[in-house]
Amino acid sequence: MRITRRTLFAGAGAGALALLLASCTPDEPEPKPVEPSKTPEPTVDPTPVGEIPEAAAMFRTAWAADPYAFGARSVTPAGVTSVERAALAAPLMDRVFFAGEATSTERPGTVAGAADEGRRAAAQLAELADDGERIAVVGAGIAGSAAAGLLAEGGFAVTVIEARDRIGGRLATEATDDWPVPPQHGAWLFAPDDQAAAKLALVGVGSVDVDGRAGIGADGEVDAPSTEQIAKALATAREASADTPLAEALGEELSDELRAALDGYSAFTGIDPETASSWYAPELPAEPHTALVSDVAPFVEDALGDVDVTLSTVVSNISYDEEGVSVRFASGESITVDRLIVTVPIGVLQTDAIGFEPPLPFEHRGAISALEMGHMEAVWLRYETPFWETTAGVWQLVGPIGDDAATEEPSAGEPEGDATEGEQPDGETSAPPVIRTWINLLPTTGEPILVGLVGGRDARGLAELADDELHELARASLAPFADPPADGA
Ligand SMILES: Cc1cc2nc3c(=O)[nH]c(=O)nc-3n(C[C@H](O)[C@H](O)[C@H](O)COP(=O)(O)OP(=O)(O)OC[C@H]3O[C@@H](n4cnc5c(N)ncnc54)[C@H](O)[C@@H]3O)c2cc1C
Incomplete structure (x- = not known):
């Protein structure tokens, strides 16, 4: 089911997910996604190139330029190893978990690797969580969807927060x-x-x-x-x-x-x-x-199952301690959950679009700056x-x-x-x-x-x-x- 931010908060108020809502001051304007062009725009007197016709x-x-990816897939430059990917996957205080194609040591940069990592993080989290814990997942790409779907199957109350107005992340078909x-x-x-x-x-x-x-x-x-x-x-x-x-x-x-x-x-x-x-x-x-x-949407929908996705909601800050996690949105609103899985691309982590409190450990920061967004x-x-x-x-x-x-x-x-x-x-x-x-x-x-x-x-x-x-x-x-x-x- 896809829901709007309004519905999420209404649900939280009604105790549907027992999410605790706190109001915060908006700090930064929400970035607007750059829409890919759907030309053909009329061209300025195109130079004829032999017999090649103009495309219809x-x-x-x-x-x-996509503000929720900043590139296509993580790549490994010379001198960097899969150790950095494993370091990025390490949980913070057993409360914040990371997944996505960039944490995959076996198949980085791929759809299969991202899905595997989503399931890996979900299983790791489920081992530590008590029944009835509130779980949120940031990102409704295939990693986040696979993680959320598995957690829901395990009986957890889980919601997915997604910045775009659609699911799928780097898997998307032009409508x-x-x-x-x-x-x-x-x-x-x-x-x-x-x-x-x-x-x-x-x-x-x-x-x-x-x-x-x-x-x-x-x-x-x-x-x-x-x-x-x-x-x-x-x-x-x-x-x-x-x-x-x-x-x-x-x-x-x-x-x-x-x-x-x-x-x-x-x-x-x-x-x-x-x-x-x-x-x-x-x-x-x-x-x-x-x-x-x-x-391609049925692939992501199948992974998600019946999990709620809150679309058009940009996460701007994640505060964590040994008791739980507070997730703030660019709108200024926030929710508190017991545990969180973050699946945003490394291109996003390389910017300061999402702040972490306390700051990410040295190993995570090292991994984020060593890997490249290809x-x-x-x-x-x-x-x-x-x-x-x-x-x-x-x-x-x-x-x-x-x-x-x-x-x-x-x-x-x-x-x-x-x-x-x-x-x-x-x-x-x-x-x-x-x-x-x-x-x-x-x-x-x-x-x-x-x-x-x-x-x-x-x-x-x-x-x-x-x-x-x-x-x-x-x-x-x-x-x-x-x-x-x-x-x-
Ligand atoms: C052009 C292109 C070609 C590719 N070709 C192949 C291929 O042939 N084979 C292959 O296996 N893989 C390919 N890939 C890679 C593959 O698409 C990715 O590895 C995979 O889809 C990544 O899934 P993910 O869930 O890790 O990340 P994503 O799909 O990026 O999901 C992360 C989600 O987080 C959301 N998000 C980001 N920031 C925030 C925020 N602040 N708040 C809330 N949500 C946020 C994003 O909107 C996104 O939906 C290609 C990728 C591209 C771009």
Whole structure:
């Protein structure tokens, strides 16, 4: 059941959950979520890119600016280990518990890892709690929903507090009648043997297999490196005697082909090979990818069961001691519960959006600053008719392309040269973004839809672009895949 904040407080007053309500002064204005754009906006006289038509519709994600995520998934930079993730998972005074994809040591950054962690935290809490205790969960993503559902099954009075006006967190489907296949904001491509993919199918979320690869290099068609080849390279990197950035660890070993393959690595992982840990580098999902083609909500609803979710309620402060936990909202209201599970993304914990009293222990703060929030964005393009003939499901631009080829953009593992422009939010400069990875949904859905995937540095660059700039960038990156290749490709 979804309830509003008003209902939660009415319920608390009636003793439904026996939540104790205290009134506090609002401290900060509630941040407004940034809505992903649903263009097509009319573009300013688009530069014609060969034969690539303008898309009939465009949808783009906006995770970098999302105030309840600040990125796509946690990633492990070189020098950081799963020890930091375990440290983040440690409970505070047996009252405040942490869960989410970032606390997973087995499958960090994934839906399956987040769900497992939600259940782990719920079981840990249930071991300590007495019957009838009041439990709250912050965040109605899959971790919070799995935790709440399990606790409710165990007979606890549990409520979920969620900042957005919807459940699902980083699992969300765009509600629209304009698209025959609805665009997905977050996770939507899984390996066939992924636990989450199996569960998604069980609850009736539709999917298709995305199979086959097409590669284009500077001189035309090339063999796109397979996920098996990349897995082999990652295994080699893991054997390095010290943890170094992935690209550096592979620098000496890699064939040109595999080096180029790392260009597409961040689109699926969210981390740049130049900073990724070689010991904890995420695998690419095996193929064929299971791609979701319907609303993902039933998956999260199934995990939640009958638990109440209070939507549009931003948690701003958590005070805890050995007796219980007081949770304050940005509205100024607060509730008191016996125990709490926090599932907000690490991107949120890295800001001061949620204050902790007493402050988080040193180990937690160390883990939060050591882990990184990786970036992944997607651009969905729908065409009236296809301009391509390949039936390959994954398209990959391999190595330097077009203008990049002329300026010799450094490949993964090579130091960046002078061919840089544009300043990133962290002050670094980098080359303009390139959309190197495309998912072709035509062969399996019959719909002329292409989804461009970018990650790491390119995703941060993409987030800065206006809609018309992004559309032109997409057309330029698609030019080599036109049949015949578009002018200049
Ligand atoms: C573009 C993209 C592609 C991805 N691709 C894949 C993939 O292919 N395979 C895969 O397995 N995983 C993928 N992931 C990662 C996957 O989506 C996440 O690992 C998983 O959904 C995280 O679940 P969670 O419950 O830990 O966090 P979330 O889903 O982020 O849930 C946390 C909740 O906390 C809420 N919240 C935040 N701040 C507050 C606050 N102050 N007060 C109250 N509530 C708050 C948020 O709104 C959110 O609902 C992808 C993610 C993205 C963004």
